[in-house]
Each structure stands twice: as C-alpha cells, then as structure tokens.
Amino acid sequence: MHYSVAAADHGLPHDPFKSLVAPRPIGWITALDREGRVNCSPYSFFNAISDRPHMVAFSSDGLKDARAFIEETGEFTCSFSNWDLRDAMNATSAPLPRGESELAFAGLEPAPSRFVKPPRVKAAPAALECKWLQTVPLTSLEGKTRYFLVIGEVVGVYIDDTFVKDGFVDTAAMRPIMRGGYDQYFAVGPEQMFRMTRPAGGGNFNERKG
Numbered sequence: 001m002h003y004s005v006a007a008a009d010h011g012l013p014h015d016p017f018k019s020l021v022a023p024r025p026i027g028w029i030t031a032l033d034r035e036g037r038v039n040c041s042p043y044s045f046f047n048a049i050s051d052r053p054h055m056v057a058f059s060s061d062g063l064k065d066a067r068a069f070i071e072e073t074g075e076f077t078c079s080f081s082n083w084d085l086r087d088a089m090n091a092t093s094a095p096l097p098r099g100e101s102e103l104a105f106a107g108l109e110p111a112p113s114r115f116v117k118p119p120r121v122k123a124a125p126a127a128l129e130c131k132w133l134q135t136v137p138l139t140s141l142e143g144k145t146r147y148f149l150v151i152g153e154v155v156g157v158y159i160d161d162t163f164v165k166d167g168f169v170d171t172a173a174m175r176p177i178m179r180g181g182y183d184q185y186f187a188v189g190p191e192q193m194f195r196m197t198r199p200a201g202g203g204n205f206n207e208r209k210g
C-alpha cells in the first residue's frame with residue numbers, strides 16, 4: 001500500500017494515520033476557568049517538545065474546554081495516566097457541559113499543585129505543572145485547519161516517590177498507557193523496556209547534567 005493523502009485512496013474503511021504515529025503519549029490536561037471551575041480531559045496529540053526549558057504541547061480540535069480554560073487563566077497541569085487509571089482517563093473525555101467537572105464525573109480526586117492553581121489527578125503516578133506560552137493555529141498546505149497547538153512551559157514536576165528507585169525514575173513500573181489508532185491503546189511495563197546508548201559524543205543521558 002502506498003497512497004496519496006489528498007486522494008485518500010488507501011481503500012481502507014478508516015484512515016490509518018493515527019495507527020501509524022503510535023503509540024502516542026496521552027497528556028491528561030487539567031485547567032481552571034476564570035470562575036475557578038475545573039476541567040480535565042485527555043489529549044494524545046501531545047508530547048514533550050523541549051527540555052531546555054521543559055516544554056510540552058497538545059493539539060486541540062477547535063476550541064475545546066481545555067484550550068479555552070488555559071487561554072483564560074494561563075496555567076494547566078498534565079497528569080500521566082496508567083493501566084489502573086485507563087477507564088477513568090477515558091471517562092474524562094466525555095463531552096460534559098463547560099464547568100461540569102470531569103474529575104467528579106470519572107470518580108477522580110484532585111490533588112493541589114505546588115506552582116500553578118489547577119490541580120493534578122491525585123492517583124496519577126506523575127504530573128507536570130505548566131504555564132501557558134502560546135497557542136499556534138495550525139495551517140496546512142491548503143490554509144487554515146481546525147487544529148490549535150497549545151504550548152506550555154513546565155514549572156513544576158510531581159512524581160510519586162514509589163516510582164523513584166536508586167535515583168532513576170522507573171517509568172515502566174508506572175505502567176503508562178498510550179494511544180494507538182481506532183479504539184486501540186497500549187500499556188507498557190518492564191518487559192517492553194530496553195536500553196541503547198548513542199554513539200560517543202552523541203548526547204547520552206549521562207554526558208550532561210539535568
């Protein structure tokens with residue numbers, strides 16, 4: 001198979017794009033609106049985009065509450081879901097009316113952040129506390145799109161100490177879940193972790209501090 005995206009002549013019942021750029025990390029975004037009402041929803045067009053400074057971004061299809069709230073108050077948190085939280089994470093994607101808490105709807109408890117006002121998901125193994133930097137409307141070869149890239153700088157990091165061993169974060173022990181295409185997700189654990197070192201001078205993790 002080798003197809004033109006414009007012609008969409010893949011002959012498949014569903015567009016395979018999101019099953020190829022996969023598995024994708026899920027940013028579980030919490031933000032407050034001007035009235036202090038909380039919103040929490042998952043975004044898998046999400047990733048880290050810089051580590052100096054720490055920056056993350058997610059892409060919103062139009063003006064959803066996460067983007068609207070962040071643009072109102074300038075802060076958000078990004079919790080990381082895992083195998084145990086998979087159903088709750090999914091529940092928070094329900095299209096609730098603005099101002100109705102998806103955390104309450106999904107039976108999740110908030111935990112206070114240290115450096116921003118929006119809370120994080122208490123049960124999540126890790127979370128990033130972020131200040132909004134900018135929203136970039138995404139343009140395509142044809143012009144405007146429906147998508148907006150929301151970029152934030154990480155000012156605080158929460159890690160459940162259970163997952164810090166001998167000075168290293170044990171990501172695999174967190175059992176993070178990731179998004180595939182269609183209705184597919186991936187959960188990873190220690191069996192999927194392997195190590196590789198980069199060619200000398202190529203920027204191995206232990207060649208620099210931070």
Ligand SMILES: Cc1cc2nc3c(=O)[nH]c(=O)nc-3n(C[C@H](O)[C@H](O)[C@H](O)COP(=O)(O)O)c2cc1C
Pocket residue numbers: 026039040041042043044045046058059060061062064065066067089090092093094095096179
């Ligand atoms: C795992 C997962 C990933 C998602 N990723 C995105 C995404 O990257 N962009 C997006 O616009 N919607 C995404 N959605 C859908 C939103 O979560 C959904 O529209 C939600 O209702 C938005 O909530 P909000 O309006 O409270 O922000 C995703 C849903 C799930 C379950």
